Each structure stands twice: as C-alpha cells, then as structure tokens.
Amino acid sequence: MSEMMTVDFQTFFIFSLFCLFSVLCYSLFFKKPKFGCDDDLPPSPPSFPIIGHLHLVFSSLVHKSLQKLSSKYGDFLHLRVFNVRILLVSSASMAHEIFKVQDINVSSRGHVAVDESLLLGSYSFLMAPYGDYWKFMKKLTVTKLLGSQALERSRDVRANELEQLYSNLLDKAMKEESVDIGKEAMKLTNNRICKMMLGKSISEENGEAEKMRSLVTDSLGMMKKAFLSAIFRRPFEKLGISLFKKEIMSVSRRGDELMERILTEYEEKPEDHQGSDMADVLLAAYRDKTAEYQINRNQMKSLVMDLLVGGTDTSAQAIQWTMAEMINNPKILERLREEIDSVVGKSRLIQEADLINLPYLQAVVKEGLRLHTPIPILTRLFRRGCKVRGFNIPKNILLVVNSYAVMRDPNVWEDPEEYKPERFLGSSSRSGQVEEEIRELKYLPFGGGRRACPGSNLAYIVLITAIGMMVQCFDWRIDGDKVNMEEARGALTLSMAHPLQCTPISRNPKHV
Numbered sequence: 001m002s003e004m005m006t007v008d009f010q011t012f013f014i015f016s017l018f019c020l021f022s023v024l025c026y027s028l029f030f031k032k033p034k035f036g037c038d039d040d041l042p043p044s045p046p047s048f049p050i051i052g053h054l055h056l057v058f059s060s061l062v063h064k065s066l067q068k069l070s071s072k073y074g075d076f077l078h079l080r081v082f083n084v085r086i087l088l089v090s091s092a093s094m095a096h097e098i099f100k101v102q103d104i105n106v107s108s109r110g111h112v113a114v115d116e117s118l119l120l121g122s123y124s125f126l127m128a129p130y131g132d133y134w135k136f137m138k139k140l141t142v143t144k145l146l147g148s149q150a151l152e153r154s155r156d157v158r159a160n161e162l163e164q165l166y167s168n169l170l171d172k173a174m175k176e177e178s179v180d181i182g183k184e185a186m187k188l189t190n191n192r193i194c195k196m197m198l199g200k201s202i203s204e205e206n207g208e209a210e211k212m213r214s215l216v217t218d219s220l221g222m223m224k225k226a227f228l229s230a231i232f233r234r235p236f237e238k239l240g241i242s243l244f245k246k247e248i249m250s251v252s253r254r255g256d257e258l259m260e261r262i263l264t265e266y267e268e269k270p271e272d273h274q275g276s277d278m279a280d281v282l283l284a285a286y287r288d289k290t291a292e293y294q295i296n297r298n299q300m301k302s303l304v305m306d307l308l309v310g311g312t313d314t315s316a317q318a319i320q321w322t323m324a325e326m327i328n329n330p331k332i333l334e335r336l337r338e339e340i341d342s343v344v345g346k347s348r349l350i351q352e353a354d355l356i357n358l359p360y361l362q363a364v365v366k367e368g369l370r371l372h373t374p375i376p377i378l379t380r381l382f383r384r385g386c387k388v389r390g391f392n393i394p395k396n397i398l399l400v401v402n403s404y405a406v407m408r409d410p411n412v413w414e415d416p417e418e419y420k421p422e423r424f425l426g427s428s429s430r431s432g433q434v435e436e437e438i439r440e441l442k443y444l445p446f447g448g449g450r451r452a453c454p455g456s457n458l459a460y461i462v463l464i465t466a467i468g469m470m471v472q473c474f475d476w477r478i479d480g481d482k483v484n485m486e487e488a489r490g491a492l493t494l495s496m497a498h499p500l501q502c503t504p505i506s507r508n509p510k511h512v
C-alpha cells in the first residue's frame with residue numbers, strides 16, 4: 001500500500017479520463033459486483049458507457065443537477081459511476097420511506113477515506129459503521145457531550161463568545177467598515193465549539209486557538225476530497241491508486257499532534273480544569289474500564305475532530321445565508337426586530353433564556369435552514385438487502401438523499417423557492433401538533449433517522465442567538481439593492497458564491 005500513487009484534487013478528473021481504458025479492463029476482468037439484475041433496481045436515466053453518470057454526480061452544483069435529473073426521471077433513481085452503484089432519493093415521500101421504514105438498513109455511511117486517518121478514517125464516529133462503537137459514541141455524544149445538561153454548563157462560554165462578536169461588530173460600525181459575515185460567523189462557531197470542548201487550553205494567548213482554527217479550515221478543505229476518496233476508494237485501489245491519501249494524512253497528523261498535546265496537558269494538570277469541559281467527559285469515558293465499549297486514544301481524538309469539523313462550517317454557512325435573507329426581506333427583518341425589542345428590550349443583549357419567547361426568530365432560522373440547507377446531500381450505505389417500493393435493493397449499494405430537493409419538493413412545500421418563516425409558526429392545537437410531525441418528516445437540514453445530526457440543539461442555539469444579536473443591535477448596509485444569492489460551485493457545504501459583505505450600523509445612538 002505504501003508505494004501507491006497519490007493524486008491531488010485538480011488532476012482527478014483529467015486522471016479519470018486516462019484511467020478509462022484501465023477501468024474498462026477492470027470491468028472486463030474483475031467479477032461484476034453481486035447486484036443481481038438491474039431490472040430489480042429503480043429506473044436509471046440515460047448514461048455514458050463506462051463512466052455511467054459521472055458527469056452528473058460531479059457537476060459543480062451536484063444537488064441542483066441531481067434535482068433536475070429527478071424532476072425529469074423520477075424521485076427514486078439508480079445511477080452508476082464506473083462500477084459504483086448509487087440510489088438517489090429526491091422527494092419527501094421517498095425520504096419518509098427511507099428514514100422511517102428502512103432506517104436500520106441505511107444506518108451506515110460507507111467506506112472510509114484512509115483507514116489510519118483521524119479525519120473520516122476508521123476511528124471516526126461520523127464514518128463508523130452501525131455497530132457497538134457507533135452506538136456507544138452516539139449515546140456519549142447525545143447524552144453527555146451535547147445533551148441538555150452539558151449545554152447548560154457551557155452557557156457562559158457561549159455568552160462570552162456572543163459578546164465578543166458584538167464588540168467586533170460594534171468596532172466595525174464605529175469605523176464604518178464592512179464585515180464578511182461568513183468569516184465572523186466561522187470565528188464565532190469555531191471558538192464556541194473549541195472552548196466548550198477544550199476549555200482554557202484553547203486560548204488566543206498561547207496561540208492554540210489560531211492553530212485550531214487553521215486545522216479546522218484545512219480539514220474542511222479536505223472534506224470533499226475525503227468524501228470522494230471514500231466513495232471511489234475500492235475501484236481505484238484495485239488500479240493501485242490511493243486518492244488524496246498524502247493530503248488527507250498530512251492534515252490528520254497535524255490534528256493528531258495538536259490534540260495529543262492538549263489532552264496530555266489535561267491529564268497532567270487536572271487541577272487546571274473544572275471537570276466540566278467535553279474533554280473531561282471524553283477522558284473519563286476513555287479511562288473507564290467498565291464502560292460498555294472501550295474507546296481508544298485515536299477514537300477519542302477523532303471524535304474531537306468530527307465535532308469541530310461537523311459543527312463549525314455548517315453553522316457559519318447557515319448564519320450567513322439567513323442574514324442574507326434578512327437583508328433581502330426588510331419586512332421580515334422589521335417583524336423580527338419588533339419581536340426581539342418587545343421581549344428583550346434594548347438595554348441588554350439577547351440571551352439563550354430568551355429563545356423560548358421568540359417564536360418568530362426560531363421560524364426565521366428554521367426557514368433559512370430549509371431553503372439553504374448547509375449539507376444538501378446525505379450519503380448512506382445499504383447494510384442489508386431490502387425491498388423499497390417493490391424494488392429489490394441489494395446490500396452495499398450507496399444511498400444518496402438529496403435533502404436540498406426534498407426541502408424544495410413542491411408536493412409538500414407551498415411556494416418552495418420562497419423564504420417564508422411564517423410556515424414554521426406552529427399552532428398549539430392538536431391538529432397543529434400533527435402538522436408539526438408531518439413537517440418534520442420532510443424537513444431534513446440535520447438529516448434523518450439514527451444517523452441524524454447529534455449537534456442540532458447546539459446548532460439552533462448558536463444560530464438563533466447570533467442572528468438575534470445581529471438583528472437586535474445593528475442595521476445592515478450593502479452595496480446595491482439586493483444580496484446576490486448565487487450558490488458557490490464545487491463546495492461541499494452550501495456556500496455563497498459572493499460572500500456576504502455588509503456594514504453594520506449600530507442601533508444604539510450612544511455607540512456612533
């Protein structure tokens with residue numbers, strides 16, 4: 001394995017063409033995967049010989065090209081890229097069938113990118129197959145790391161970071177300078193999660209905060225390559241090629257060194273920590289010889305990376321898109337501000353305790369996540385063969401749920417392309433509760449079923465307080481009339497092609 005060739009991202013597509021001949025030989029000389037007859041699978045749109053639907057799956061806006069494909073050929077399709085088979089789900093009714101009826105069968109994600117990597121490797125909770133290790137980590141994450149008591153304990157950390165963001169924005173307002181909302185949001189989400197996880201060890205003074213931010217940025221840059229590598233690893237390995245291994249391992253090693261240093265410091269100086277950081281909880285689980293599952297040191301470090309990578313960019317993108325919608329929809333912004341002013345007033349910053357009394361703010365955030373879902377494509381693997389809509393689905397086939405298309409499905413969403421927070425204003429009646437349950441089945445910003453995001457509660461808190469503060473304390477000026485809402489091409493998370501740049505104007509006349 002060590003003498004395998006490694007290729008970088010840019011040369012991947014060119015290299016793919018050179019590989020066609022080899023792939024042809026491969027498909028002729030290697031046994032076909034045991035998928036039975038294609039007639040048993042859902043319909044397949046027209047494809048090219050050998051590469052199959054490669055051109056569609058690797059278009060620059062994958063979720064959109066897949067959405068177009070589904071509106072033409074159907075909401076349950078069978079695609080092929082070289083030898084890799086993919087089932088594509090694009091409607092709310094199919095997503096319901098998958099996450100309610102087939103959930104246990106699709107509760108693994110697929111192959112890992114590079115086994116020994118902490119980033120999406122075989123230690124990763126995010127990539128772990130459904131089994132004892134994943135179940136143990138899921139319980140630990142949902143109950144102890146991101147559960148309601150843990151979130152309560154870390155409230156002050158988040159309040160301090162929100163005040164820090166407010167001060168930065170106020171400073172810009174006084175200097176009449178513009179800010180890149182995405183970058184500010186990224187700093188906020190990164191700092192918040194780092195501090196919740198690693199407490200005082202991560203400070204600006206000792207330089208660890210900056211190292212951590214750059215590690216997260218590089219890991220995010222590597223994610224798309226890691227996902228491609230995970231999907232196409234097996235066929236390329238047979239040709240002696242290891243996709244992106246060198247780059248993935250280089251980021252992984254840096255993460256390993258940084259994490260090891262911080263965790264060792266925790267172990268050597270326990271008196272410096274209050275015992276309530278996430279790292280304390282993780283170390284306790286690692287040392288607990290009676291635990292249901294014995295996690296090793298790499299698994300512990302990998303989880304820290306999973307949480308950092310899973311929670312920062314997603315939340316930052318959601319803040320940016322929702323603020324862009326606010327600026328483009330002044331009436332919605334005005335209504336939101338009235339709600340915040342009447343509940344919070346003008347003499348203090350919005351706090352987490354206010355959220356329960358701010359239903360319109362909650363609706364604004366939910367609608368932002370629907371229309372601009374940060375992870376538009378969910379990937380899973382059929383662990384077992386099963387029957388879906390009368391088709392015999394074999395095991396080990398890849399499942400792609402286009403959650404972007406599901407949340408714009410015109411059969412279940414009225415005016416799906418429009419930003420309308422009112423649709424999320426619940427009713428307290430019984431029929432309102434039923435409506436709420438039905439809505440949840442077609443609302444997938446955090447995925448669905450067992451593998452759904454364990455960080456959704458934290459994410460809502462982060463988003464709601466950040467957007468609430470920005471609307472409560474500032475007016476926003478942009479160049480031109482409207483924010484350009486074009487999506488960036490080739491990004492793994494749904495990003496803005498033109499990052500939101502705007503100037504804050506303080507609403508408190510004392511500050512200008």
Ligand code: HEM
Binds near residue numbers: 379
């Ligand atoms: C707006 C913010 C966020 C969005 C939109 C988001 C979205 C998602 C989605 C779509 C998935 C895949 C679910 C599936 O396959 O069904 C996921 C998984 C995951 N998310 Fe999030 N997430 C967010 C924030 C967070 C935060 C704050 C954390 C933790 C600090 C986090 C940690 C994770 C982890 C560990 C997984 C893997 C779960 C598993 O495989 O079992 N996420 N997230």
